[in-house]
Amino acid sequence: MTPELGIIEGRFGRPWSWAERTAVMATLGRSGYRFYHYGPKADRHLRRDWREEHPVDQAEAMAAFSAECRRRGVRFGIALTPMGATHPFGSGERADIARRLAALDAIGIDDLAILFDDLRGDMPELAQEQAALVNYCAERTGATRVYFCPTYYSDDPVLDRVFGERPPAYLAQLGRRLDPAIRVYWTGEEVCAREIGVGHLERVAGELGRPVCLWDNYPVNDGSRMSRFLHLRAFTGRPAAIGARLSGHAINPAMQPLLTCIPALTLVRSYREGTAYAYGEAFLDAAREIAGEDLAAMLRDDLPALQDVGLDRLGERREALRARYAGVEHPAAAEVVRWLDGVDLVTDDEVRTQ
Structure with missing residues (x-):
């Protein structure tokens, strides 16, 4: 149900x-x-x-x-x-x-x-x-x-x-x-x-x-x-x-x-x-629907870096990922770039004052 x-x-x-x-x-x-x-x-x-x-x-x-x-x-x-x-x-x-x-x-x-x-x-x-x-x-x-x-x-x-x-x-x-x-x-x-x-x-x-x-x-x-x-x-x-x-x-x-x-x-x-x-298959199908075939494959390949490693521990890979997604003309790719640039980081002060 x-x-x-x-x-x-x-x-x-x-x-x-x-x-x-x-x-x-x-x-x-x-x-x-x-x-x-x-x-x-x-x-x-x-x-x-x-x-x-x-x-x-x-x-x-x-x-x-x-x-x-x-x-x-x-x-x-x-x-x-x-x-x-x-x-x-x-x-x-x-x-x-x-x-x-x-x-x-x-x-x-x-x-x-x-x-x-x-x-x-x-x-x-x-x-x-x-x-x-x-x-x-x-x-x-x-x-x-x-x-x-x-x-x-x-x-x-x-x-x-x-x-x-x-x-x-x-x-x-x-x-x-x-x-x-x-x-x-x-x-x-x-x-x-x-x-x-x-x-x-x-x-x-x-x-x-x-x-x-x-x-x-x-x-x-x-x-x-x-x-x-x-x-x-x-x-x-x-x-x-x-x-x-x-x-x-x-x-x-x-x-x-x-x-x-x-x-x-x-x-x-x-x-x-x-x-x-099957959650892996479900992710890929949903990513294809939202981002298209090629970008979905990129997101699948980079999923451990984006979701598990995180911004602070990407090191030199951060710039490589930024160049990779900046080369894709799609709003979902732009959201990844924005995140890599640190634009969407939330501060402790925001949490205290909102």
Whole structure:
């Protein structure tokens, strides 16, 4: 069973242009992706400055993208992070949220996502306050679906080290307090899960009282460490059997829009083919579809250097690779060159301030 597939643009670093966004949505929409949630960390009007409405030109661009999504049969959603609104969640915060939701409705959204990822979580009554805010949003939005990403969106202990120790029974409390129709984003046993299994998903669904919508942190490559690698390989570690345990499966894309589509296409094939899926063959077929025969062969040959060795350890090979891809007139090759030039590296300061 293939769950509803989507894109959650929820990473740090340089946001895509609207043209890049449209190209990705159109490419993946043709292959079966059915929703696109817009929420790059760099859009301050959705995160640190969430109380401020988008400038007119940005709102118009979002409205145009929303219309294009609908034209192609893709649901469009906006992800809002109301930082500082839960403690307290008082009348002023409620008024600010209601006003922002009205502005997002005016843009035209099918889905609303409320995200509390990558924020401090060591606060009293965290699940109670977050659930109250999300339920309030669900009652006032014009969106027909509401998604929620909790502060502790994985079992990974790195979240406790960075954002404070998670409250006891956090997921179970959320499950009891959230409206049953609200979908919950979850990344798996790790923030960037190497494998996602049926048993794990069943356990989390039992705590939340609903199947999760998978927020898959592949092929995302934000952060100062991950941005030094190109994540191009086909999806593995997501057996088709998990599809029946999910309310959806969204990928968090890489910095490189066209190259993102290569692994994204293999996810469709993984679900469709089940145990017959062969990830090497799936990669090459997807690369051919996106980049053409010759460039796909180049990417296959250079895959260990681009994805495993990474920018810092390429040494003299870096210039050779740059010359190799600069000689190819294709936007996917240009993305490789841009990465080799270090243009898309994400800094620790960006992560701290976005």
